[in-house]
Amino acid sequence: xxxxxxxxxxxxxxxxxxxxxxxxxxxxxxxxxxxxxxxxxxxxxxxxxxxxxxxxxxxxxxxxxxxxxxxxxxxxxxxxxxxxxxxxxxxxxxxxxxxxxxxxxxxxxxxxxxxxxxxxxxxxxxxxxxxxxxxxxxxxxxxxxxxxxxxxxxxxxxxxxxxxxxxxxxxxxxxxxxxxxxxxxxxxxxxxxxxxxxxxxxxxxxxxxxxxxxxxxxxxxxxxxxxxxxxxxxxxxxxxxxxxxxxxxxxxxxxxxxxxxxxxxxxxxxxxxxxxxxxxxxxxx
Ligand SMILES: Cc1cc2nc3c(=O)[nH]c(=O)nc-3n(C[C@H](O)[C@H](O)[C@H](O)COP(=O)(O)OP(=O)(O)OC[C@H]3O[C@@H](n4cnc5c(N)ncnc54)[C@H](O)[C@@H]3O)c2cc1C
Numbered sequence: 001x002x003x004x005x006x007x008x009x010x011x012x013x014x015x016x017x018x019x020x021x022x023x024x025x026x027x028x029x030x031x032x033x034x035x036x037x038x039x040x041x042x043x044x045x046x047x048x049x050x051x052x053x054x055x056x057x058x059x060x061x062x063x064x065x066x067x068x069x070x071x072x073x074x075x076x077x078x079x080x081x082x083x084x085x086x087x088x089x090x091x092x093x094x095x096x097x098x099x100x101x102x103x104x105x106x107x108x109x110x111x112x113x114x115x116x117x118x119x120x121x122x123x124x125x126x127x128x129x130x131x132x133x134x135x136x137x138x139x140x141x142x143x144x145x146x147x148x149x150x151x152x153x154x155x156x157x158x159x160x161x162x163x164x165x166x167x168x169x170x171x172x173x174x175x176x177x178x179x180x181x182x183x184x185x186x187x188x189x190x191x192x193x194x195x196x197x198x199x200x201x202x203x204x205x206x207x208x209x210x211x212x213x214x215x216x217x218x219x220x221x222x223x224x225x226x227x228x229x230x231x232x233x234x235x236x237x238x239x240x241x242x243x244x245x246x247x248x249x250x251x252x253x254x255x256x257x258x259x260x261x262x263x264x265x266x267x268x269x270x271x272x273x274x275x276x277x278x279x280x281x282x283x284x285x
Contacts, residue, residue: 005260011234011267012039012260017062020256025070031244032252033228035109036063037075039257042084042113049082053093056081057100064104072106075253078121079113087120094128101135107160108132109201112139114168115175122150129159137201141166142186143175151189155196162201162230163189167266187212194227195220201251203230205239214248224248232267 005015014020017038024034038059043049056076063072081093101108110125112118118141125138137160140147144166154161165182166175176182186209193200194217202213210229217224228249231240244250255263 005258008260008264011232011255011264013233013254013256015256015258015260017059017256020254021062021066021070024254025066027233027252027254028070030241032240032250033073034071034252034254035073035075035107035230036070037111037253037255038080039255039263040080040259041077041262042079043082044084046082046085046089049080049085049089049093052080053096056097060097060100060104060106060108063106071251072104073109073251074101074106075109075111077111077113078124079117083117083120083124087124091124091127094124095131098128098132098136102132105135107135107137109137109139109162112141112164112166115144115170118144118146122153125159126157129157133158137161139164139203140189141175142189143170143177143182145174145176147185147189151192151197155192158198160198160200161193162203163193164203165206167270169269183208191216194222200227201230202227203253205231205236210239210243235267 013023020036024036027034036059038055040052043052056074059074063070063074076097078090078094081090081097083090098108100106110121112121122138125136129136138154139162140150140154142163142165163186165186176185183206186204190202190209190213194213202209204210213229217227224247228251229243230251230253233252233254240250240252
């Protein structure tokens, strides 16, 4: 059964690329940066992975055709490119996407998914990175116990890292569960990435982490050009704009596509306010 799209509208820009384009262009016009995400994940069929690769390439070409009106920046999931089917096949697909990205000056962020593919994602990233240093980056999740070492691993090669808390349900053996511990880890990693990494994305809606980041850069005389904040489409839009007005780089992650259900349920799980928002939308109709 397919749920009606109006439920997801708060978090997902549109179901099609054509409908999403003016929305993302409007966000760019307000002085915010964007990264575009074609929704979908955990593909188990080669034909579906091949068509996902084609769609990513079409997306890159479409952004290039917008001639600077839309950021040339996308986020993709390796599980869409066949990572769970065959890593070599996934790497071939990724090379094709990144070749197009390099030709058009597009940046491609590899989103981080569940712990079943964390190591595989980082290894694949390291395989392709030497050929596309300015066109590909990765994500690290502060809630994972392994991440302290991965931070050093990524700083060592000067990879561009987006730091987030982590959105998947993971067992206690692999991931911190307490919010206070996750925040402490996040703050520790934020400081390392900003001082030793390359242009990290500080991806959070959490004021405690945002304020601590502002304080850290101010105390250490670090210019705003060395990092950016990132938030999700539909969350804290006013805060996004005010951070941009204050002179910080602010990138909005804009998802689109009809495969929105898993993304949508992760957003609902994160905050009870998001559930209330959806319920009120339902009752308003
Ligand atoms: C740009 C971006 C990309 C991401 N990419 C990935 C990825 O690749 N892999 C992955 O696992 N996860 C990803 N995430 C999701 C991330 O891991 C978290 O699940 C998600 O961001 C929620 O954590 P949080 O720090 O934003 O705030 P939360 O932990 O949800 O909230 C903490 C506090 O922040 C404040 N707050 C949060 N939301 C709001 C709001 N809407 N209005 C007012 N106050 C609010 C409240 O005080 C709240 O108590 C991404 C997140 C962002 C922003």
